[in-house]
Amino acid sequence: MSGDADLTERVLLAGPVMVRLVGAIPRVQEILGTPVIVGGLAVMSRLGRAHRATQDLDALRRRAEGQPSGLEVLEAAGAVDMNEVGGFLETARGTVRVDVLDAGPHDLDRQFSDPTDRLEATAHRWALDTATFMRIEANSIDETRAVETVLAEVLVARPGPLVAMKLKASVDRGAAKQATDLLDVVRLVTDPVASRHVAREFTAVDAQVRTDVAHHAAQQFFDRRPQTRRMIRNLNVAGIDDTLVDAAGEFLAGLLGIEEDE
Numbered sequence: 001m002s003g004d005a006d007l008t009e010r011v012l013l014a015g016p017v018m019v020r021l022v023g024a025i026p027r028v029q030e031i032l033g034t035p036v037i038v039g040g041l042a043v044m045s046r047l048g049r050a051h052r053a054t055q056d057l058d059a060l061r062r063r064a065e066g067q068p069s070g071l072e073v074l075e076a077a078g079a080v081d082m083n084e085v086g087g088f089l090e091t092a093r094g095t096v097r098v099d100v101l102d103a104g105p106h107d108l109d110r111q112f113s114d115p116t117d118r119l120e121a122t123a124h125r126w127a128l129d130t131a132t133f134m135r136i137e138a139n140s141i142d143e144t145r146a147v148e149t150v151l152a153e154v155l156v157a158r159p160g161p162l163v164a165m166k167l168k169a170s171v172d173r174g175a176a177k178q179a180t181d182l183l184d185v186v187r188l189v190t191d192p193v194a195s196r197h198v199a200r201e202f203t204a205v206d207a208q209v210r211t212d213v214a215h216h217a218a219q220q221f222f223d224r225r226p227q228t229r230r231m232i233r234n235l236n237v238a239g240i241d242d243t244l245v246d247a248a249g250e251f252l253a254g255l256l257g258i259e260e261d262e
Helices: 016-032 039-047 070-076 115-130 159-169 175-190 192-204 207-223 225-233 242-256
Strands: 010-014 036-038 056-062 086-091 094-103 132-141 147-156
Touching: 010 016, 010 039, 016 039, 016 056, 016 070, 016 086, 016 094, 016 132, 016 147, 036 039, 036 115, 039 056, 039 147, 039 159, 039 175, 056 115, 070 086, 070 094, 094 115, 115 159, 115 207, 159 175, 159 192, 159 207, 175 192, 175 225, 175 242, 192 207, 192 242, 207 225, 207 242, 225 242
Parallel strands: 010 132, 036 147, 056 094
Antiparallel strands: 036 056, 086 094, 132 147
């Protein structure tokens, strides 16, 4: 994709949790092939900073006809305490919670009656088709002032697809997860660099994706504005207030043609 000169393809993240998550990526690549990193770590990587706590590594994979599911692959690799989205995997950096999303070959073939179901399928495909490699480095300093550093080169979802995936995820999860999903959206669309890529990528994507993202953005940033403000405010993240949340909504409204009801 052209015009990427200001979208960083390398990032340094700090802290022991980041070391553990980034250090787990090679093991996840070993068992899943060439996954795309999504979720909180992907957002932080695209923004170039660890703006919130995350304990999970989220991976999206393209599943070919006849292949086992990502959950089956994860369990075969020794993951434990499995649920419907993932499990705990032993890696060189300790045990890490890994959630796996699959995009199958026929996910877009059916007729969708629900915009959330459709957005799940189309956002996954968009993320897979446009992801680019990033060099992610993480380091931490222990009590003896020894520095631990890990490095991974991995496909990471781009800002636009991440916004789509986060908006979809925000409507069908518990309040705590909804809050962090919406915080990620706010960060991506108010960051000076990432927001330019969000705008560019939404301009280029299929109109149906824009329509479905607009539906979810209107729901969260306008129809449910008081609840969204409150959930994000309760995260107690420095620099995030109602004004910034409203600015995120206005950005999405202008980008996607959302008309707020009077």
